[in-house]
Amino acid sequence: MVSRGRADLHMHTTASDGWPSPQELVDHAGGIGLDLIAVTDHDTIEGALRAAEHASRRTKLEIVIGEEVSSRDGHIVALFIEKKIRPGMSAAATVHAIHDQGGLAVAVHPFWRTQRRTRSGRVHGVGWLAAELEFDAVEIENATPGFYLFNQLARRLNMGLGSAEVGGSDAHILDAVGRAYTEFPGRTPKALRSAIEAGTTVAGRQRYRAMGLMRYAAWGLNHERYVAVV
Secondary structure, rough: OOEEEEEEOOOOOOOOOOOOOOHHHHHOOOOOOOOOEEEEEEEEOOHHHHHHHHHHHHHEEEEEEEEEEEEOOOEEEEEEEEOOOOOOHHHHHHHHHHOOOOOOOEEEEOOOEEEEOOOOOOOOOOOOOHHHHOOEEEEEEOOOOOHHHHHHHHHHHHHHOOOOOEEEEEEEOOOOOOOOEEEEEOOOHHHHHHHHOOOOOEEEEEOOOHHHHHHHHHHHHHHHHHHHHO
């Protein structure tokens, strides 16, 4: 019987708007039982590349190069890519660009909506486009506090689609890493990719500790100040 690995497929570092450095993220994730992480900074792969370099010297933790791309229609996570995907394209063009690199496209927090704006436009998920475009997986567990309803909507959507389900913490602080996760047969990036393509992944979630929620609130306040001045 093949053992099951655990991966966190959605997280951020100081290369975008996360608090931990790529090195800190790798060291923490390697110590909490994760076999694999995907570093998915906003509109850059620099954090993922630095994390992969650090992991190759310090730990057995496997790193998938990823990016959370700001498409015109919402955020899309690219996994298994080698080059940055250009932000600002339509969701359809973004998915095509990911596939053109041989990567996998994930509809992350598809039903999340906010009025907050960044330099790339409004921050949100792709909504019902998750059912219309050729996504390889749907994120049905996102560990951001307050996302319960959004996760339930994504889960119900995916029950009808039958796409691979994944979980990702969307971590911007170390306390969040691994709070949502993806289980899959095997423990390597190759096994993870095969599981996503075969639809055999299982998404899960763990509760936050009180201190973790307090730190996430602190990050949120700091992030709002950052957005207000850019």
